[in-house]
Amino acid sequence: MTALIIAEHDNVSLKSATANAIAAARRLGTEIHVLVAGCACSAAAEQAARQHGVDKVLMADARHYQGGVAENLAALIVSHARAYSHLLAAATTFGKNVLPRVAALLDVGQVSDIMDVLAPDTFVRPMFAGNVLATVRSDDPIKVITVRATAFEAVGQGGAAPIETIAPGPDLGLSRLLARELTHSARPELTEAKIVVSGGRGLQSGENFKLLETLADRLGAAIGASRAAVDSGFVPNDYQVGQTGKIVAPQLYIAVGISGAIQHLAGMKGSKVVVAINKDPEAPIFQVADYGLAADLFQAVPELISALGQ
Amino acid sequence: MKIVVPVKRVVDANVKVRLRSDGSGVDTDNVKMAMNPFDEIAMEEAARLKEAGLASEIVAVSIGPDTCQEVLRAALAMGADRALLIQAEAELEPLTIAKLLRAIVAREQPQLVICGKQSTDGDANQTGQMLAGLLGWPQATFASKLEIAAGSATVTREIDGGLEVVAVTLPAVVTTDLRLNSPRYTTLPNIMKAKKKPLDKVTVGELGVEIRPRLATLRLAEPPVRSAGVMVADVAELLAKLKNEAKVI
Ligand SMILES: Cc1cc2nc3c(=O)[nH]c(=O)nc-3n(C[C@H](O)[C@H](O)[C@H](O)COP(=O)(O)OP(=O)(O)OC[C@H]3O[C@@H](n4cnc5c(N)ncnc54)[C@H](O)[C@@H]3O)c2cc1C
Ligand SMILES: Nc1ncnc2c1ncn2[C@@H]1O[C@H](COP(=O)(O)O)[C@@H](O)[C@H]1O
Numbered sequence: 001m002t003a004l005i006i007a008e009h010d011n012v013s014l015k016s017a018t019a020n021a022i023a024a025a026r027r028l029g030t031e032i033h034v035l036v037a038g039c040a041c042s043a044a045a046e047q048a049a050r051q052h053g054v055d056k057v058l059m060a061d062a063r064h065y066q067g068g069v070a071e072n073l074a075a076l077i078v079s080h081a082r083a084y085s086h087l088l089a090a091a092t093t094f095g096k097n098v099l100p101r102v103a104a105l106l107d108v109g110q111v112s113d114i115m116d117v118l119a120p121d122t123f124v125r126p127m128f129a130g131n132v133l134a135t136v137r138s139d140d141p142i143k144v145i146t147v148r149a150t151a152f153e154a155v156g157q158g159g160a161a162p163i164e165t166i167a168p169g170p171d172l173g174l175s176r177l178l179a180r181e182l183t184h185s186a187r188p189e190l191t192e193a194k195i196v197v198s199g200g201r202g203l204q205s206g207e208n209f210k211l212l213e214t215l216a217d218r219l220g221a222a223i224g225a226s227r228a229a230v231d232s233g234f235v236p237n238d239y240q241v242g243q244t245g246k247i248v249a250p251q252l253y254i255a256v257g258i259s260g261a262i263q264h265l266a267g268m269k270g271s272k273v274v275v276a277i278n279k280d281p282e283a284p285i286f287q288v289a290d291y292g293l294a295a296d297l298f299q300a301v302p303e304l305i306s307a308l309g310q
Numbered sequence: 311m312k313i314v315v316p317v318k319r320v321v322d323a324n325v326k327v328r329l330r331s332d333g334s335g336v337d338t339d340n341v342k343m344a345m346n347p348f349d350e351i352a353m354e355e356a357a358r359l360k361e362a363g364l365a366s367e368i369v370a371v372s373i374g375p376d377t378c379q380e381v382l383r384a385a386l387a388m389g390a391d392r393a394l395l396i397q398a399e400a401e402l403e404p405l406t407i408a409k410l411l412r413a414i415v416a417r418e419q420p421q422l423v424i425c426g427k428q429s430t431d432g433d434a435n436q437t438g439q440m441l442a443g444l445l446g447w448p449q450a451t452f453a454s455k456l457e458i459a460a461g462s463a464t465v466t467r468e469i470d471g472g473l474e475v476v477a478v479t480l481p482a483v484v485t486t487d488l489r490l491n492s493p494r495y496t497t498l499p500n501i502m503k504a505k506k507k508p509l510d511k512v513t514v515g516e517l518g519v520e521i522r523p524r525l526a527t528l529r530l531a532e533p534p535v536r537s538a539g540v541m542v543a544d545v546a547e548l549l550a551k552l553k554n555e556a557k558v559i
Contacts (some may be wrong), residue, residue: 104440109524135529203464252558290539303545
């Protein structure tokens with residue numbers, strides 16, 4: 001049995017969630033191959049080859065894999081899939097986009113967002129915003145799986161797997177990437193940060209998020225947000241933590257002006273320590289907070305900043 | 311241009327579900343049900359395309375038991391012209407749903423299928439991508455903006471790093487993200503009008519799709535509850551706890 005991990009990368013480096021997906025694959029007890037499909041992607045392939053536990057890297061280098069569009073990638077993956085018992089990718093927007101298409105083309109189901117591997121065919125996955133954990137067994141000949149990155153500690157580097165160049169598949173010409181507007185930040189990645197400071201509707205404006213930025217910088221933290229803060233245009237969409245946004249599990253999660261709706265909790269309940277700052281002592285967020293501070297954030301956050309600055 | 315919008319009936323997003331005491335499933339007795347929120351967004355988008363003169367007809371489709379007629383009526387009140395119930399008693403897996411939708415696409419010949427990105431009960435996030443794969447159509451998932459031109463669509467997608475813009479040829483499958491639009495509230499006159507719009511029923515068998523589950527659910531459990539900790543009096547106490555007790559800063 002061999003598992004194939006679909007790497008996520010920007011041609012130069014591997015996205016860290018791929019190392020979490022490799023970690024999940026190691027629990028299957030199979031051999032592990034990694035597919036790096038991109039355009040001028042040898043640096044990413046070399047990085048994949050260094051991940052612990054990887055036995056072989058397959059590299060497909062062609063212009064039409066440049067942006068990682070699902071249609072072309074799925075066709076390539078499907079043409080190699082029959083050699084594998086498992087196909088895995090991280091449950092990022094990339095993995096969620098590509099893998100179900102692959103599964104359908106192979107006429108198999110997909111197990112989404114696994115949090116645990118109990119056996120090579122048996123997995124735990126969340127439903128209902130994480131309020132139900134289902135143990136499911138896949139009876140398909142090829143198991144197609146997306147992996148919740150925060151549930152598996154990333155593998156380290158130090159391996160030296162061989163890289164095999166494979167022929168690219170067809171360019172289907174169905175879809176074309178026109179532009180990418182990526183959010184640039186000097187702060188750590190939201191899903192990898194040890195500390196996350198998140199703001200909600202209570203912040204009232206994008207301008208007021210500067211307060212959280214200052215706090216985050218004092219703590220070396222990443223910034224997250226509730227859906228309400230994103231919908232109101234305070235921060236970009238990729239800040240959203242929750243059931244339908246990003247899943248985070250930092251050492252410390254500080255929720256500021258966030259009420260604690262089910263959908264938000266779904267994205268941060270796995271954090272080690274949760275702090276809530278909310279002026280409403282009845283806010284549901286306090287029910288999951290290790291430390292709750294019932295206070296006006298416009299007072300408490302500046303106080304925190306100045307105390308941390310000392 | 312005809313648009314098909316698949317709408318699912320799910321537990322209302324504000325309900326915190328509980329398992330039945332024997333763990334056999336989620337307790338849905340007396341629980342409020344609603345249209346999957348992402349499908350409301352899909353319906354809204356279709357309605358706006360029709361109002362803008364870019365779509366000629368909207369067909370809403372739901373797969374499930376007879377109670378799904380509620381969400382179909384809601385879709386009709388939002389602007390769908392016709393509704394189709396594919397009768398199925400059991401909860402079907404996304405692959406089967408996608409195959410049923412493929413059969414509907416073969417009948418209806420739409421240029422666009424707008425799905426939700428995810429159903430908030432199963433949290434699968436699979437159906438739209440699977441349908442696109444089965445049809446050999448392009449897919450534009452997690453859409454926050456949709457522009458239709460002759461023979462193509464330009465879609466802004468919400469991705470982990472920010473946004474990206476893709477151009478897809480039509481016909482295509484689009485799946486909705488939260489920022490695509492804010493669904494309208496249905497008005498009483500529209501609810502009344504919806505009662506007169508056609509709602510047809512078809513069985514899974516009539517569509518020639520075999521139901522073969524690929525996943526066996528072995529166990530359902532509720533996650534361990536995170537218990538509430540302590541309230542602190544002020545910022546100084548909070549920092550002291552974080553430093554000395556939790557040791558996270
Ligand atoms: C399909 C669907 C998917 C969703 N997905 C997500 C998701 O992924 N992530 C997500 O977060 N939400 C999601 N939601 C939305 C979710 O249900 C809530 O609406 C949202 O999380 C609320 O955001 P909030 O806590 O910032 O706002 P509110 O609920 O309005 O809470 C604001 C809080 O700020 C506090 N506050 C106000 N002023 C101050 C002040 N000066 N000082 C201190 N506290 C203050 C208030 O007491 C209140 O508790 C989803 C909803 C649906 C239907
Ligand atoms: N039973 C169903 N009836 C109609 N549409 C559905 C059904 N299940 C899923 N869908 C569609 O597929 C989307 C994604 O669902 P899922 O793959 O289950 O997360 C939903 O938002 C709907 O548009």
